[in-house]
Amino acid sequence: MRQAVPGPRVVGEAAPGGGPGRLSLTRTGLGVIGAGLVFGPAGWATGYRDSLLLGLGCLLAAGAALAWVLPSPGVTASRTLVPPRTERGGRAVATVQVVRTGKRARRGLQLSDGTDDQRVVVRVPVAKAGTRIVADYEIPTPRRGIISVGPLELVVRDPFGLFQRAHRFGAMAELVVRPRMVRLPVPASGRDPHLDGTTSNAVNGATSAFHALRAYVAGDDRRLVHWRSSARTGVLMVRQMADVSRPHTTVLLDTDPMNYTTPQGTYSEESFELAVDVSASVAGSAALTAFPVRLHAGAEVLVKGDSTDAGGVLDALAEVSPGGGGGLGRAISALTGSRGGGSLVVVTSVLAGAAPARMVSAVHGNFDRVLVIQAGSPLAGQTGRTAPAAPAPGTPSPRGGVGVFTLDTLDELPLAWKRMSVG
Known part of the structure; x- marks a missing residue:
């Protein structure tokens, strides 16, 4: 038996194993027990039979409800998250499976699961022992970050709605929402590039x-x-x-919030997210091609050494948030001790103006190729005024030996990157 439930979809697995359950009293149950404790003794003291019977009836109903929820529900439950990692705006689905293990069919069972923003409740129908009940729900992923999924709970309620008992199965699961990325070719750089083009295969010889x-x-x-x-x-x-001649890429993501702030003092989240997506595309593409990449977010080093782990690069960017960290100037100055060669790609906002290109010129001699990508629209967050002149989106414009181009959307990056690579 399978139920389709609208909503989130998840990844991972929560192993079966409900504990003794958490017993709680509903508001209705609190009112019924309170009425029983008030009307029963009052009727006994005053000799008013109707009041006494009402109080005893309330207490008997509470006792029956308690007896209903105390036994084991006779089921096991598990959750599977597919995929455990997805990109921002991507699809992730959680599949919850319930298996009847008890001989006696229980009524009033509900399965509860989901995230902090959205909980999904599935009614568990009465079924024979060994029956599997499967429900799917989709998890929205509008933002990057780590989404906690769970807890997966089976809730038993009595027919009167006085008590409920929640049995938890497995642990919390995490869904990693990575930035969006597009595949890019790795620009040729290095001290001794191969005549047939760059290659990731090891070679024997002087290089x-x-x-x-x-x-x-x-x-x-x-x-x-x-x-x-x-x-x-x-x-x-x-x-x-x-x-050793394989092109290596150093990506520096500007995380200074001041560089993503409009003249009106409004922070442009859209520009920052585009900058993160661009960084993921550049660094992730290099790693996927098995070329070494180093990743910096402001003054913080996210990926040390010369990594070729594309998954690690994207996971690191999944949790990046704006933060000063000494500003872009400090982050660039930390690269002065970097070994020579390779490409340096600085990703910032178009709202930062020409300052990033001037700062990068200080370390231009340490790299074979230096690029500055300015993400976002110059009109971001502005109303009722004209933005300063800016290069046409996707058009490289060299400034003091530093290639600079702007992007309005991530879709413009592949063509601009191709133009830059052959420029």
């Missing part, structure tokens, strides 16, 4: 460096055998070489 040891496989160059490790482990080991 290679030792990366790790691995077990020998048929076809490996015998000159790369590491005999000392082979003798120690009893397994033939070879040196795995890495191409």
